[in-house]
Amino acid sequence: MSQASRIALATTTTFTCGMIAWVHFRQREEKNTMHQGVVRDMERQRVKRERELDFDMQRQLEAEYKLEQNVHNSLEPLGNNSAPPK
DSSP, rough: HHHHHHHHHHHHHHHHHHHHHHHHHHHHHHHHHHHHHHHHHHHHHHHHHHHHHHHHHHHHHHHHHHHHEEEEEEEOOOOGSSSOOO
């Protein structure tokens, strides 16, 4: 085998092995990236559920407070009692 053919064989073998290693590395990297997307989605759903539960609890507490206290809407006038005395 001539030296030129040995160099060509070594070069193509090295290039092929490098390409295979690079492809496997990229596949692993993409798989990890996709998995991180799933983790972020799960975290987003957990936070959304927590916020919904907090909102429901606040709504329930507000309803209880309205039953216990005489609460009026501050944007609505109180009626004739709010007019200054003459």
